[in-house]
Amino acid sequence: MTQPPQMSSDVAHHQAVRQHNLRAAAQNTANEQRLADAGDAGARFSFNGRWSRRDWAHASLFATLGALVIGLVPGFSNAMRVADHGPALTTLALPLPPLPKATRAAQAQRSWEVVKVESGQTLGSIFEARGIPAATLHRLLEASDDRQALARLRPGAELAFDQAADGRLLAFRYDRNDTQRVELSLAGDRVAEQVIERPVEVRTAVVSGKVGKSLFHSARKLGLSPSVINTLTDEVFKYDIDFDRDVTSGDRFSVVVEQTWREGELIRSGPVTAAVFTAKGKPFTAIRFERDGKGEYFSAEGRPLKKSFIRSPIQYARLSSRFGNRRHPVLGTQRMHKGVDYAARSGTPIMAAGDARVVSAGWHGGYGNTVVLDHGKGHTTLYAHMSRTAKLKRGQRVSQGDVIGFVGSTGLSTGPHLHYEFRVNGVHRNPLQHTMPPPEPLSGTALAQFRAQTGPALERIREVEEIIYASVPEAADADRRVAAATAPRGKRG
Known part of the structure; x- marks a missing residue:
């Protein structure tokens, strides 16, 4: 008798075993292949204790990539967090409270440019040199109480100007005296004056x-x-x-x-x-x-x-000839020198030796241009060889130190100098030695x-x-x- 059911069961078991063996063989083959590949890789990348140029190049490349990753990742992380937390901030313009008066005053300080008046300059010429119209100057003068003083500026005086970028005059400043400074500000057609006290x-x-x-x-x-x-x-x-x-x-x-x-x-x-x-x-x-x-x-x-008399009628002059006998430089004869000579440049001022009345002023023979003064109590003085005399008239009163003429070389003279004589009751005296009674x-x-x-x-x-x-x-x-x-x-x- 045949046993078909039993035969069928054995065949199925053998087929299952065969499939299992085939899978195991395939798995073993794959494992061996992986081991072989790993061995080859190890052989290829084995380190022998010395780096080649290729090894150094690979190391540099990996280090650079690592640095870039470290630097970029936090940025991406922050960006992601911002995006996760919602939209970016928005800036709004809010009105601010007004500035205190002191702050506004500090911000409104003027930019002054100081000008020192030179000899011969006028206020008009200074304004013209700065490109300020004459009409502006007239407005300032009309608004100021110091019109006459500003019209007669003294050399050395200081003026100050505050001008805009286009040259317009914004303010003008000057010193009224030692303790007061005046500022004139222009706003349209109006001129505002401010007086600043400056204690000394x-x-x-x-x-x-x-x-x-x-x-x-x-x-x-x-x-x-x-x-x-x-x-x-x-x-x-x-x-x-x-x-x-x-x-x-x-x-x-x-x-x-x-x-x-x-x-x-x-x-x-x-x-x-x-x-x-x-x-x-x-x-x-x-x-x-x-x-x-x-x-x-x-x-x-x-x-x-x-x-009553000063020591010398000329300041800082050199005594070139003394009182007494000498040989005359022009005539060549021995004669009495009845005065003293002071050598000085032509044009040097000559002063009256004391308070006096003018006896004469003009040409006097060999003395040239000469002035004679009467000081009272029998005292007279003579000043000779002047280039010119001052505008003096006979009988005019002069004070000690007044300029009566200028050094020259007129008359019998070899060079510019002053010949000065001092007389008491008509008798010549040495002006360097004669003493007057003390006051x-x-x-x-x-x-x-x-x-x-x-x-x-x-x-x-x-x-x-x-x-x-x-x-x-x-x-x-x-x-x-x-x-x-x-x-x-x-x-x-």
Whole structure:
């Protein structure tokens, strides 16, 4: 008998085993192939302890790629987060509160350009040079109370302009005096004036130093103004010191002077309150004191320094010929020289030696252009060889120091100079040696007031000189300069 069901079951089992074996064989074959491939790769990439150029190139490439990934990934991450969290921010324009007045004022400060007036300039020429129309200048002058002062500007005065980019004048500024500054602002047809108060402070300073090579140069280095120096030489000590012949480099001076300061700037010096000048070891003292409403200089004893005659009718002239017998340079004969000669440039001003009345002014034979003055009490002076005389008339009164003519070489003269004669009751005297009686000193109440007012100034000079000259050797002090004892005196304005 046949068994078809049993036969059918065996066949199915054998087929299943056969399929399993085939799959196992295929799997084994695949595994072997992978192992072989891995072995080949390992052989290809095996490291022998030394890198080739190719290895270095691969390493550089991988490092660069890594850096780029590190740098870019956070950016993409941030971008993704922003996108995830919603839309970007929106900026809105919001109105701001108004600025405080102080801030607005600071922002509105003007841009001033300062112009210093030069000799010969007028306000009109300055405006024209800056391209400002004459009509604008007229509007400013009509609105200002200082029209006449602005029309007569002094050299050295400072003006300030604030102009727009197109040249239009926005504002104009000038100083009315030491304590007031005026600003004129233009807005359309309107001109607004603002007066700014500028307080000043007056200080009393003691300046002391040595003459050195030049009194003017040394005094200027100490801060003394030219006007103060001229006061010392041409007014205070001109009767007692001849600054051309009596002064040496070792001589010293001390000056008490008032200084006016404004906003930290020295704007003016003077007057000289007191001064001591030591010439050739001899001290000369001068103190300013007002008598009958007029400021004068006196000695420490209260005697006026102003004398009837000044030492020399010409400033800074050279004595070229003395009084006495000599051979005349033109005539060639021996004769008496009845005056003294001062060599100076042609055109140098000649001053009256004292208060006087004009006797004559004009041509006088060998004297050339000559002026003769009568000083009273039998004293007369003669000034010869002038290039020209001043406009003088017979009998006219002149004051000491007035210009009466100019140096020349007219008449019997070999060069420009002044021939100066001094006569007493018609008799010629040597003007370099003749002494006049001293003027009367202060007395009584005036002398007491003088001592009370001037004592502190002299004491300050003594203190400064003791500090300077007592502690510094003479040899090392030739070029010493000191400006000390400055103290505020008060404020004005």
